[in-house]
Amino acid sequence: MFRLEARSTTPAWFNLALPLIAIAATLILCSGLIAVAGAGVIEAYGVMLSASLGDSYAITETLVRAAPMIFTGLAVAVAFRAKFWNIGAEGQLLAGAVASCFVGAIPMPGYLAMLLMALVGAAAGALVALVPATLRVKFKVDDVVSSLLLNSVIYYALMALIEGPWKDTFSGYPISPPIEDSANFPVLIEGTRMHLGVVVALIAAPLCWFLIARTTLGFRIRVTGENPEAARYGGINVQRVLISTALLSGALAGLAGVGEVGGVHFQVMSDISPGYGYSGIVVAMLARLNPLGVVPAAIFLAAVMTGAEAMSRATGVPAFLSDVIQGTALLAMLVALLFTAYRIRRVGAQT
């Protein structure tokens, strides 16, 4: 007979093993869909891998796609650490994109424009995240639902802007005017789309790790998340920590939008984010809410996304496989996380 038993500590290798197990389980489960589509499983995954990580150009494309998910992943990881349930990274990303696009369209020296875009974009994201945090702190409103619903509000606000007063007069489509050329993030490797924002994202992860693991604010965030009663007893102003966490989380999600405007699209359109905010939840969970783990997790999802398009062209398996993989990976990871809380113990039949 087997029994689930509560576990108090988890070995360190779990941090690496669990996501790998979850990803392996996901790929095995989704291979069924590849088979249903009539393609070879090994071939399909092989194309996915070579098209996303097989050569240096593919790697830059994957990194460009990973950058926004590193930011939203960090945003979710930081928030969830404090048990501030920020499901609103999508809306915060859009707010950051809109704000930075406004600033980027103003003529000024390039580096000043980029700096202001980042600042204003982060501020816009933080401002949006402040709403559910304030509602929770002041009115005890559930942050899950309020942050989720704000996504729709921000989305419609964006649509109203680009279909109305902010519509690019030179385009028939509902898109915003482009930012100034001088505000376009510099491309770091000639012939690729690898832009400055990608490097900023890669640097942001260790910075967030340092903040969470080594600073007073990080300590407060962790204690608030793990045991708010103890935090309060220990003299931590839990409400203030929640607000700070929300500002930080929203700013990170906003930066995801800044990178997409400054480095990839140079303007704002309705589908500027194919759900990067929700992908951030997948990334953060795969990373076990560790900012350092966010980078490989985001690269994995990005590789799946870029690889899926090539796989679709080569084998005819719909590229939407990447969406299924994303959802399955999140669910698989949640199940795998059970092993951190419980262990399976064999129990003798007599006892």
Add this chain to the structure above:
Amino acid sequence: MSAVFEQIFQVGFLAAIIRIATPLAFATLGEMFSERAGVLNLGIEGIMLLCAMAGFTAASLSGSLWLGVLVAVLVGALMGALHALFTVALGLSQHVCGIGVTLFCSGLAYFLYRLIFGQQSVPPSIDGFKPVPIPLLTDIPILGPAVFNQFTLVYLAIIAVPLAAFVLYRTPWGLSVRMVGENPRAADSAGVSVIATRFQAVILGGALMGLAGAFLTMAQFNAFTFGVVSGRGWVAIALVVFGRWDPWRSAGAALLFAFVDALQLRMQASGLGHIPYEAFLMLPFIFTIVAMAFMSRNAVAPSALLKPFRREER
């Protein structure tokens, strides 16, 4: 102002409100049952999309619309069971699982649709449900042709509201649902199986979300597009809160939202007014967020919402 009133009391306008409200009513009732049992189902957006796709595909391949509805309901129930497996049986965090279910279901819907129908410039359509006039009742002025010359699924939604209220407030099972949502510990002591009741409620909820999806592709649009649900699941989440977890109020909220939506469609079509239509579309979300701030003082949400139940942990 009088122009607006004239618009409102047109048969076509009233009929449009009823049609827009129908999928929302199904989805809202589904989410409500789930939440009353203590399980937030953020999978709703994806479940509706998958059911819309599954129902459309079944109807399109078999030629039978009712088979399509049945498939949509079964798929919805199955996805409800999946969400319950994660959140009720395994006790995993409801909001993250819900997002997982939504991502999984929408991905699967896109994938299977593309696999079955390929990439076509004009999305394939079906000959959807036709309005079925109810004799005598259609003769009531204005209200008759608007309400009683509708799809069978609309009548089903109209019946579903009092039925849901009856089940929730007047049956032993409804009492169990409310108990496991308010105080699972007490329900357990009283001999109610918390796990089983929550499973049943979330599965019933999924089936209702399936009906909502089926209505979209088989009565409202008669085709499946990737944006066919376009946030209606999130609207339902808002309507449940706005309707204070009560079937009557939730259905009323759905009607109110449908009225605003129909009004914005009319204004868009007639060029009346200069307010962007998006302003109307965000209203239910803003109203709900504001309403939540006022409601939290008198706790109306099921107390055990978002809290997993494990018997041994006391």
